[in-house]
């Protein structure tokens with residue numbers, strides 16, 4: 385692991401813990417789990433023991449209490465090991481951040497602490513079959529049932545849903561109010577009426593668990609609502625602002641892994657009597673790959689740093705997520721190109737990185753939605 389300029393000794397130690405976990409526990413099994421589409425429950429549990437999940441959640445509620453900046457350092461290493469693991473391991477932060485933002489201390493103790501301290505998993509349920517980019521168009525409803533809330537609807541592409549014991553669900557109390565009618569609720573998986581669909585057979589990040597979750601007349605107590613009715617959309621958007629740097633860090637980890645494989649292979653592979661790394665065509669690719677991965681990391685660090693200072697960072701988070709995701713895709717594609725025919729086979733690691741990278745341009749807001757967020761804000765200023 386190469387030290388990164390500007391980090392403190394403590395931050396390098398933190399990276400080292402995550403790097404060792406990725407190198408020793410994740411990389412040796414990643415290809416096999418990928419092929420089988422198998423969720424690495426026991427390894428994630430080990431990661432919990434090392435404080436590598438729930439990284440941004442407060443220590444008093446069972447989390448590791450890292451800043452978003454330090455969390456990005458950890459997540460890049462995990463994603464360097466395998467981004468399917470990183471997606472699964474960061475999903476608890478995504479699911480429980482709405483509670484960190486909007487819950488009372490009593491709710492945090494009840495809904496964050498038991499999950500975070502035990503290593504159980506939770507899922508963030510915003511997206512629906514008909515509401516992806518248009519999050520405010522969600523159709524799941526919540527109605528007042530007197531002594532409870534009653535939830536009906538379906539959520540799609542829910543990370544960790546097959547293994548989660550708790551869901552953070554966004555539902556509308558009044559669709560005519562559009563985003564102003566959206567509420568945020570905590571739903572234990574054991575509640576009658578909750579059902580989880582099959583593990584989706586995905587192109588990449590195949591070991592991460594992605595399912596549909598359906599709520600059929602699901603009743604939860606009144607004190608399971610986070611914030612006031614109608615505050616759910618703001619809570620969801622603030623959560624995505626906070627989590628997009630961490631998603632960008634996953635993209636940085638993929639880009640770095642692809643770059644490292646391509647660099648090493650370019651020195652080994654001989655054509656026309658010389659290593660292909662001696663040809664300027666390959667050297668320029670190597671130079672551009674390294675520059676783009678570094679640029680992604682710096683944008684990621686800036687957005688994380690701003691959030692840690694309590695400053696607004698929607699634009700910077702979206703810039704980091706958009707640029708890092710598109711970079712992961714282009715660097716992984718170039719890595720396959722440098723490997724040539726071998727890169728196109730499953731004998732070498734770069735085709736997996738190319739498939740894994742594609743998801744970064746889609747989940748947690750597509751690259752197009754990041755541009756919408758950036759442009760809207762810039763035009764408002």
Ligand code: CAA
Pocket residue numbers: 478508510511516517518519520541542543563617618621622624625698747748749750753756757
């Ligand atoms: N912070 C606080 N408030 C915000 C906000 C933010 N970042 N962004 C918007 N809002 C507020 C606005 O101020 C506005 O409030 P008022 O009405 O009081 O003025 C309100 O929210 C509505 O905002 P918009 O008009 O901008 O809303 P919109 O409907 O046009 O959509 C959007 C905005 C940015 C496109 C949003 O729908 C969006 O982010 N879409 C992408 C959704 C997404 O990222 N989904 C990923 C799901 S998670 C996932 O993939 C994880 C996984 O499991 C792997």
